[in-house]
Amino acid sequence: MSDSWKDCEGQVIDGKFPLLQHLGGSDHSVVFLTQRGKNGGDKAAIKFVPAEPANAEIQLSRWKQAAQIFHANLIRLFESGRCHLAGMDLLYVVMEYAPENLAQFLPERALSPAEMRDMLEPLLETLTHLHGKGLVHGRIRPGNILAIEDQLKLSSDSLARIGEPQILFGKPDAYTAPEGSGAGSPAGDVWSLGVMVVESLTQRVPERKEQEDPKVPDSVPQPFLDIVRHSLRRDPQYRWTVAEISTTLNPPPIQPASTVSDPAAADPRKVAAVKAPGAGHGAPDLKTSALPKAAASIDPLAVPLSKVPPLPPLKHALDSQSVAGARASYRSYYVVVAVLVALTLGAMLAIPRLRDRQSEPDTTSAPTRPALQPESKSQPKQSTPAPERASQGPAQRSALQPPQRSSQDSLKAASEKQFVKENSTSNSSADPAATTSSASNHSGADAAVPGSGGPVAATGSVTPGEILNQVLPTISDKARSTIHGTVRVLVKVDVDAAGTVTGAQTASSPSKFFGDAATKAAKEWDFAPAKIASQRVPTEWSLRFDFTQAGTKVEPTQTKP
Secondary structure, three states, X not given: OOOOHHHHOOOEEOOOEEOOEEEEEOOOOEEEEEEEOOOOOEEEEEEEEEOOOOOHHHHHHHHHHHOOOOOOOEOOEEEEEEEEEOOEEEEEEXXXXXXXXXXXXXXXXXXXXXXXXXXXXXXXXXXXXXXXXXXXXXXXXXXXXXXXXXEEEEOOOOOEEOOOEOOOOOOOOOOOOOOOOOEOOHHHHHHHHHHHHHHHHHOOOOEOOOOOOOEOOOXXXXXXXXXXXXXXXXXXXXXXXXHHHHHHHOOOOOOOOOXXXXXXXXXXXXXXXXXXXXXOOOOOOOOOOOOOHHHHOOOHHHOOOOOOOOOOOXXXXXXXXXXXXXXXXXXXXXXXXXXXXXHHHHHHHHHHHHHHHHXXXXXXXXXXHHHOOOOOOOOOOOOOOHHHHHHOOHHHHHHXXXXXXXXXXXXXXXXXXXXXXXXXXXXXXOOHHHHHHHHHHOOOXXXXXXXXXXXXXXXXXXXXXXXXXXXXXXXXXXXXXOOOOOEEEEXXXXXXXXXXXXXXXXXXXXXXXXXXHHHHHHOOOEEEOEEEOOEEEOEEEEEEEEEOOOOEEEEEEEEEO
16 A cells, blocks of 8 residues: 555545545555535545455445444444545445544553453454354454444454455454465454454464464463463364353353252152162162162162161060169159159248238228229330329329320330431421420320320321433434344432432443443433431432333332332
8 A cells, every 4th residue: 555645635535535634554454534424524434445356346245235234333334435546446435433443552551351351242242243144254453443432343344244255455464363364254253352352461462383272371361361262273163152252251140059850869768778788788879870760660668778687576575674664663753752842842831921921911902902003114104203193092193194005006106206206306406496396296105286186196108209300311323223122221320318319320231332321311310309207318219221223211110218
């Protein structure tokens, strides 16, 4: 390619794509910044490659096919054609403009393991999408991994059908699979992916040897070390697939150990029945030997559990029983004597106490005794002084005592008084008059309301929060066209006591792009705060966004309080 590409700035391709700025290139391509659209207000990149007679029409056909592939992590292709520039016959393709790529970043520093994971996950998702449609990328390189704001993008100008011959510009390099520049295959993409991972983590490509797998530095952290070692196999049949790489990067949760499927092993009696005949003589174990099917159907009750010696003779058994009976009767004699002695001592101690109790004078009048009721623990004590209580008659003392309640009513009244006490304490600094009124109205279990004719229980009602304003994410038609089915995103939102959103974070999302869009929109929502006993309280909400090609739906749910 020409060395004076900057001199081409200002020229217009096909009368509609001005070359605004030379962005860079290689020995086989060059890229300029251009504009597209009706008013020329949309930035775009235009790439030029040599128009070789053998494959020029094939390349133009592939670009037109790639322009019909839509994915959130693929660079969009808009138009392509043929032109003359700088005295050369060239092919051009107009695509999305991405200001950054990985090749510009790696000379400064290597990626951290966390950055590598964040980049690799959407890259694997994109390759899975392409391979599932029968396509291969063919040129996975740091320069072809681009970024538009916070969205990772993979170039798409090299897409081809699986099995089609690859169109290579320039010489093969470390990213070219050992099987050469033949037909494109998913295994070739996996090889290029492995080289890219090593270079991103170490700033150098792995050393390539003849007839051997490349040597991977031990400094590559796990799980990337396993991924690279299985991706850089010279024999493509032994390379991992993209699905195996994804499983290694994000392994599924460990399943609980399955139960024993052998019914004999699940029944301890059957295990004993099979093992007992040869116990202690090297008999094969049930778990390690394959038994005939007939052995599994043997009735465990028909097989002796063990070779136990026969029972002793009847005479010996009777003698043993008589000796045991004699010992038992001998013990019973001592037990009876001990009980009699204990009863005698107890009677001697109890009789004098009964006599003393009968001789004591009765100092309490009979009518007063039934009027005094045991004081309930849940009721407040009376504040009447002791001398005044002594002077009151039975009827007056009975009238001063509150009516008895069941244990359930007492617990309810105690909890209500505690709730009122906490609220009055929290509001004392704001309104002293209200504190005094609350203390006087709730000094007992129930508060009497003038004119109501009866007591009213203090309650703490809960009023849920409300949504005042909803904001839906802004999704472009281009991004929405990449949706297949429904993309469901859950966003957790924290709302303070004033109804203002103080925080929003993605709880679950299959796509970082749609997760970020939903979280950004959730931060713009307005709420009416929830109330407990007329007091505003913070709340938590869960917003479920369902993205489809037809539109976006949201289902809000208050989770706390």
